[in-house]
Amino acid sequence: MGKVIYWMNTSIDGYIEDRDGGMDFMEPAEDFKEAANDHLRRTAAFLFGRRLYEAMEKPWTQDLGKEGAPAVEREFARLYKETPRYVISDTLQTVPEGVTLVRREDAASVVTRLKQESDGTFQLGGPELAVSLLDLIDEFWVYAFPVLVGGGKPYLPVREALRLRLVEHHCLASGITFRRYVRT
Template structure:
């Protein structure tokens, strides 16, 4: 059965983008590594929020997106024109909530994992108790302002168990199991 994971890079002070909504400064220190490559190989479907999906040209996903798997985009407003797809990457716009997106993504992923990308859709899935594992990369930067990943979760108290941690030349990556 597919495991639902969340992955994100954030600043040491907890921001996933800067004061201008940009993420480039966070990725300046990112280095692909064996653990990230293994995670990507284990991914059978990806769930994104609409804002995260819109960060790239919609038709570019079929050409050069690193995850060539079914994508499920949680949104209230699907685009008028459906983006390009290919034989591995399909795009489904899910308008009936994150729970539906997770169910559809698990079916599409089969035995592989489902990866959630995007702060808002992550918070929705976490509130609904659907996230089983977190992979957090900590970038060596203090942004001071921007979008905080763990904002608006005051009503939750969630225990985490560290699964593993790796250190690259510039950053630390930590994997946690969510204990509900």
């Protein structure tokens, strides 16, 4: 059976975007890029909310990964394009080849089917999407960048407590920390 992993990068005070909706505070260091590539090699598919999909798709399929870009970015772009992508959205009408459009009302059944049909890991991104699929998430991953932003969009805006158990953590040389949690 497959696993759904909710992974978002944050500030150390738990925000994925600052108060202005920016993510510039998360300048990825080389060791983080290598870790991301390592995770991506083991990812069966991406499960994106619309906003995160739009933030990822054009840069990694068109702008980045071209000749002259650092090797680690070219590798991420290649892996990204080779990985099936599902975008859960009621507003998008079309998506390019390699992307599957799923309507919100069908999201839970599609994710359940994917988990049943694969032993792989499915990387879910987008806090609103994660809240709507919370019961299907098996692990919660956080890469925390060494910066405080003091407010913005939180990692996961849950409405009630969800107890987790830390099963892995380490610090990259750049000061970015990784934490992996499972449900208790």
